[in-house]
């Protein structure tokens with residue numbers, strides 16, 4: 001069964017994030033326990049602050065026993081000192097909780113950056129990891145502080161006089177409830193604002209660098225309207241975010257400030273009910289010195305850090321497909337609709353600048369899943385440009401592209417394709433690292449070896465001591481580097497492989513083997529920018545690029561109806577096999593060496609020569625003048 005047919009979706013968005021967050025906290029149980037332990041000191045400090053003050057008044061100063069009063073104040077001071085020590089330990093525990101999160105996120109984004117080969121995206125993502133770490137630390141600090149402070153204050157109020165709870169707790173609960181209810185919509189507004197801000201910044205970036213072209217092309221009004229629309233969108237998002245700031249302020253007013261007013265208004269009743277003046281002052285101290293600041297920190301901290309954390313985490317850890325075996329997230333890309341064509345291009349037009357002539361114009365084609373497409377055309381006609389458009393690396397001017405039903409450019413389409421350029425990228429490290437770097441999950445050694453065997457990398461791998469052997473990029477030939485890149489792509493989960501002259505340094509046999517490997521890979525669609533006739537022959541479909549006159553069909557159909565294709569086939573067939581080497585060296589039946597440099601015909605692998613030795617007919621494949629195989 002093809003890999004993509006089995007994937008199931010995991011609940012996306014904040015639910016998925018919450019589940020992952022809880023899983024992460026579960027794995028950090030010891031650190032969390034340490035954090036709770038040290039935070040208890042904060043509870044004790046909060047408790048003693050109000051309690052000692054009440055006792056200092058009731059049993060000391062109000063009875064004229066200054067020494068007792070000072071003694072209780074001393075207890076309060078000691079509690080502050082012990083609490084400060086506890087706070088120091090809390091910071092250490094928070095660091096121990098936050099750093100593993102950071103490490104995990106860095107691992108993920110670096111793997112993603114390497115996979116997508118986008119240096120810019122990588123640096124932006126690592127920046128976001130730092131934001132995630134800081135905001136996560138902020139969220140832990142303020143939420144933890146609120147819980148333990150509130151616990152200390154409420155225990156203190158209960159021990160001073162239970163009626164005090166009747167005055168303080170109801171508004172506190174309403175205030176916290178109001179804040180909790182506003183958190184989710186607030187996070188969405190914050191995300192919408194961030195997205196609008198980024199879209200505007202993006203467009204400004206494009207416009208500022210292209211101002212000369214905008215003016216030269218007379219597109220000022222169009223560009224101004226486009227930018228204006230984004231400014232308006234950001235304004236709307238900012239207003240909506242500001243409106244959701246009202247419940248935040250209201251929650252502080254109701255939960256933290258209203259209890260102060262209520263304590264003062266109900267003071268006569270409280271005193272009549274047996275609450276001592278010291279207990280009343282202690283209650284005011286609890287509310288003004290502990291509850292109100294803790295609530296303010298919670299609301300501001302969670303409102304800003306919490307929403308930012310949610311936004312950043314959603315970007316860094318996009319919700320992925322669930323595990324097939326239920327043990328963890330499935331690293332394979334999203335489900336592909338079974339009958340969606342692998343590649344659909346509709347009315348595609350692209351030019352490198354507003355005043356440049358289009359490189360691709362009005363191109364429309366549909367490629368079923370599992371087929372092989374060869375893209376051919378004269379040098380500079382736009383073959384690589386088409387690959388970049390298909391990969392989502394360039395934006396079309398007009399028209400649409402979709403990969404397996406997912407629009408390009410787009411995050412979901414991204415996961416469905418792998419691009420192998422002409423100059424293969426390999427890095428210093430082991431073969432296993434080089435081959436597995438497009439995979440989000442570890443690749444089993446047996447799979448690595450099978451891939452190497454299929455693509456033709458096995459001999460090189462064996463010479464270097466297997467998957468654990470070191471890769472020295474400078475010591476490899478261009479063809480060997482291409483074999484590594486091809487095997488890496490073969491191992492990836494992408495179902496569309498875009499080979500942009502990715503086999504140009506391989507000999508025809510090795511090229512054929514690599515292409516076969518992709519063709520036999522389940523559900524794989526292959527798009528090859530071909531530089532040999534054999535590659536076009538092997539393809540199910542051929543696209544002949546020629547500006548507005550593109551032709552699309554099978555090799556045989558195109559030989560009949562495309563003169564450009566006939567010319568290309570002719571020139572490929574007659575091309576010499578290697579620089580400054582005879583195209584074909586033959587030995588006649590009498591053992592006389594002869595060289596045939598002209599009159600060659602064939603498909604580049606099987607060559608038929610009519611040379612200077614008369615009517616000799618020979619078929620053989622040569623590279624750099626050396627026969628590799630003869631028939």
Ligand SMILES: Nc1ncnc2c1ncn2[C@@H]1O[C@H](COP(=O)(O)OP(=O)(O)OP(=O)(O)O)[C@@H](O)[C@H]1O
Nearest residue numbers: 352353359377378379380381382383384385386529
């Ligand atoms: N970044 C760029 N900016 C401006 N023009 C470009 C850019 N890249 C390519 N071009 C132009 O676009 C046209 C198509 O280039 P492209 O590389 O897609 O052609 P190609 O068919 O792949 O060529 P080749 O077979 O030689 O690799 C060429 O005229 C090229 O000069």
